[in-house]
Amino acid sequence: MxxxxxxxxxxxxxxxxxxxxxxxxxxxxxxxxxxxxxxxxxxxxxxxxxxxxxxxxxxxxxxxxxxxxxxxxxxxxxxxxxxxxxxxxxxxxxxxxxxxxxxxxxxxxxxxxxxxxxxxxxxxxxxxxxxxxxxxxxxxxxxxxxxxxxxxxxxxxGLDLPASSHPKIAAITDALMAEPSDRRTLVDWAAHVAMSERSLKRLMVQETGLTFGRWRRQLHLVVALRELASGATVQRVSSDLGYESPTAFIVMFKKALGTTPTRYFSS
Structure with a gap:
């Protein structure tokens, strides 16, 4: 090295x-x-x-x-x-x-x-x-x-992301952890893992206890905490997560944790 x-x-x-x-x-x-x-x-x-x-x-x-x-x-x-x-x-x-x-x-x-x-x-x-x-x-x-x-x-x-050893849920988890800005819908993911939308919807709740939408928001929160703690800016994190603007990301963060990213990490 x-x-x-x-x-x-x-x-x-x-x-x-x-x-x-x-x-x-x-x-x-x-x-x-x-x-x-x-x-x-x-x-x-x-x-x-x-x-x-x-x-x-x-x-x-x-x-x-x-x-x-x-x-x-x-x-x-x-x-x-x-x-x-x-x-x-x-x-x-x-x-x-x-x-x-x-x-x-x-x-x-x-x-x-x-x-x-x-x-x-x-x-x-x-x-x-x-x-x-x-x-x-x-x-x-x-x-x-x-x-x-x-x-x-x-x-x-409650700051965890529920995961699963089920191969189809694990595949979606790994893909979104690697590329959290991926905005594919539940329909798209169902096609990706060769399932019907209804079956994947049911499997997601069964394996994680959350709907796909709530689960992905929790994933964004977990990734945001990691990146902000490592020194990334709010602008960078919001972009990496696929938000249209930093304001939209801050709204999500504040709704989940009750405060803005800046105040959360300065406390």
Missing amino acids: ISKSGQIAKPLRPCYDDINLDRPDSPAVSVRLNFSEYEAEVPRHQHEQGQLILALHGAVTCRTENGIWIVPPDCGVWIPGGVPHSNQATSNARLAYLFVQPGAAKLPQECCTLSVSPMLREMILRLADVPVNSAPDDHTRRMVRVLLDELAQMPIQ
């Missing part, structure tokens, strides 16, 4: 190479990661511990068999232990991972987006500062206990 300066760039390494989850002396472990130093994509994997992914800067896309999540500001994506998932971070991403041992806290049994209070965020970052190889002292143990109690109180936010 050659850098812009013409020198040989240091190859990026998998982020899990630097994460030690074998910590039976602590119910939770936290680490910070700067993805300028690591490979952006973490392929499909699973671990015994539950995992909260917190975006400090930039964005990360988490994907499971049943959904796609973007980690937005003031939130974290919770992935229960044993759930296969993959992560794709933007190049400017700085993340915090919190790994929770099985049974250490009463947390959701399904993947979800959780609100993260300022206090909880600071406690997660404080725990990440504890040396990896040191046994937790009494202060750290008390902090972890409060941290997990606080995490269990965080409300769930």
Whole structure:
């Protein structure tokens, strides 16, 4: 790999190479990661511990068999232990991972987006500062206990894109994630996947719980959160999503999240 300066760039390494989850002396472990130093994509994997992914800067896309999540500001994506998932971070991403041992806290049994209070965020970052190889002292143990109690109180936010392993729905999902400005109608997609419009309409609701129109708007929201968090402008995102104007995109965003993109990312 050659850098812009013409020198040989240091190859990026998998982020899990630097994460030690074998910590039976602590119910939770936290680490910070700067993805300028690591490979952006973490392929499909699973671990015994539950995992909260917190975006400090930039964005990360988490994907499971049943959904796609973007980690937005003031939130974290919770992935229960044993759930296969993959992560794709933007190049400017700085993340915090919190790994929770099985049974250490009463947390959701399904993947979800959780609100993260300022206090909880600071406690997660404080725990990440504890040396990896040191046994937790009494202060750290008390902090972890409060941290997990606080995490269990965080409300769930509806910021996911329902997905499906059904090959026809998966094909549409992959196509629209790759080209979200594609404005083909349900009739067009039905022809593309060799189904009748009625059958695809029924299958979409059955597999995702949403009509095609609502599902595509949710996809646009998820993609917009990822791109805006990575530094793209509102004008660029609205164009990439196929909106006629930035105003039309802002209206969609505000209807979904109750505020404009600028205010959402400045909060």
